[in-house]
Amino acid sequence: MAVRIGPLFLRSRVYVPPMAGVTDIVFRDIVRQVDRHCLLSTEMVSSKGLLYRKESHIMDLAEDEHPIGIQIFGHEPEIMANAAQMAQARGADFIDINMGCPVPKITKGKDGCALMREPELASEIIKTVKAAVQVPVTVKFRLGWDDNTRNAVEFGLMVQDAGASLVTVHGRTRQQLYSGKADWSFIAQVKKALDIPVFGNGDVFEPQDALKLLEIAGVDGVAVARGSLGNPWLIPRITKYLDTGILDDPPHEVERLIIAFKHCLGLVRYKGLRVGTSESRRHLTHYTKGIVGGAVFRNRLTQTSSVEDALNTLSDLAEHVDGKEGRHRFLLAVENDYLEYCKHPGEGTRNSKHGVHAPVDVDAVAPVAVP
Numbered sequence: 001m002a003v004r005i006g007p008l009f010l011r012s013r014v015y016v017p018p019m020a021g022v023t024d025i026v027f028r029d030i031v032r033q034v035d036r037h038c039l040l041s042t043e044m045v046s047s048k049g050l051l052y053r054k055e056s057h058i059m060d061l062a063e064d065e066h067p068i069g070i071q072i073f074g075h076e077p078e079i080m081a082n083a084a085q086m087a088q089a090r091g092a093d094f095i096d097i098n099m100g101c102p103v104p105k106i107t108k109g110k111d112g113c114a115l116m117r118e119p120e121l122a123s124e125i126i127k128t129v130k131a132a133v134q135v136p137v138t139v140k141f142r143l144g145w146d147d148n149t150r151n152a153v154e155f156g157l158m159v160q161d162a163g164a165s166l167v168t169v170h171g172r173t174r175q176q177l178y179s180g181k182a183d184w185s186f187i188a189q190v191k192k193a194l195d196i197p198v199f200g201n202g203d204v205f206e207p208q209d210a211l212k213l214l215e216i217a218g219v220d221g222v223a224v225a226r227g228s229l230g231n232p233w234l235i236p237r238i239t240k241y242l243d244t245g246i247l248d249d250p251p252h253e254v255e256r257l258i259i260a261f262k263h264c265l266g267l268v269r270y271k272g273l274r275v276g277t278s279e280s281r282r283h284l285t286h287y288t289k290g291i292v293g294g295a296v297f298r299n300r301l302t303q304t305s306s307v308e309d310a311l312n313t314l315s316d317l318a319e320h321v322d323g324k325e326g327r328h329r330f331l332l333a334v335e336n337d338y339l340e341y342c343k344h345p346g347e348g349t350r351n352s353k354h355g356v357h358a359p360v361d362v363d364a365v366a367p368v369a370v371p
């Protein structure tokens with residue numbers, strides 16, 4: 001049976017949840033090119049920040065990327081409701097409220113996972129946001145603050161009573177940050193207690209992990225964050241495996257390098273050369289993870305400061321993995337995009353409209369290393 005977020009019927013059980021500094025419009029476009037129906041979300045947006053900077057680029061949505069949610073964070077109900085209205089006006093299919101972010105910069109107020117210690121305030125936020133918008137409201141949280149206060153079941157019931165249409169539960173506590181293993185059986189307790197759909201989250205890096213999480217937790221869908229870094233194909237591979245039991249191989253390494261270059265080019269086109277290349281570095285190294293003998297090329301990629309740097313290193317790497325034929329295939333596949341870019345290098349399409357702003361210091365948000 002299709003999963004529903006309120007009136008919205010989903011055509012997929014796979015969700016790429018918010019990742020600050022990652023799930024921008026360029027990353028999501030890459031995901032959409034390989035998976036038409038998975039659920040998507042923006043990076044988190046500061047509700048307070050929106051009071052001063054109404055045109056946040058984090059809320060830029062493309063026409064063809066629905067269904068997509070905009071995630072907001074904060075702890076003041078009226079300010080959150082205002083942010084939710086802005087997100088709705090920007091075209092969000094649902095508003096996701098962040099009650100799981102563990103980063104001290106966020107939790108030291110009452111934002112993110114700190115709200116799991118303030119269930120009454122959390123309830124008021126959800127009710128106020130819900131009353132302010134017509135689109136459904138969802139909430140993302142963890143198992144609790146620490147092992148002594150794992151309150152995800154009670155918290156989930158509160159979230160449901162307050163009017164949320166779906167929850168995503170990351171199977172770790174705030175104290176764990178990203179250490180240890182996600183506890184999928186605790187997520188099962190949340191699923192058992194709630195009537196609204198529950199998405200399980202944490203440590204899905206292969207299609208088989210997704211199936212195991214579904215089986216253990218009995219959840220309605222899976223949210224896959226770090227596993228999708230440099231590996232957007234994981235999403236359609238999971239979908240196919242869940243739907244048919246067929247396990248597709250990951251794409252050939254040269255295919256990965258082609259998409260890596262297109263991702264880099266997309267970031268430069270959207271954010272301008274300096275920000276685009278700087279943000280590309282982490283993505284490029286993710287795309288090349290696991291390539292035998294790739295360390296020296298990855299090292300070069302961490303210093304990328306122009307589109308040509310990326311082009312040269314990736315074509316050298318294509319030759320490393322597949323000889324002259326690999327280089328040729330790579331260059332042929334990216335040629336048109338590169339030539340188009342050279343005609344209009346520009347300063348980044350988003351800069352032509354407004355300023356450039358990250359929601360928080362993204363390097364401080366979370367480790368992105370894929371185990």
Ligand SMILES: Cc1cc2nc3c(=O)[nH]c(=O)nc-3n(C[C@H](O)[C@H](O)[C@H](O)COP(=O)(O)O)c2cc1C
Binds near residue numbers: 021022170367368
């Ligand atoms: C770089 C990065 C940024 C993240 N930013 C957010 C965020 O903005 N909002 C949020 O709710 N979760 C955020 N998360 C948490 C993920 O959505 C997810 O809950 C977590 O990584 C566990 O799932 P995984 O094991 O599939 O990575 C972030 C995670 C990473 C790695």
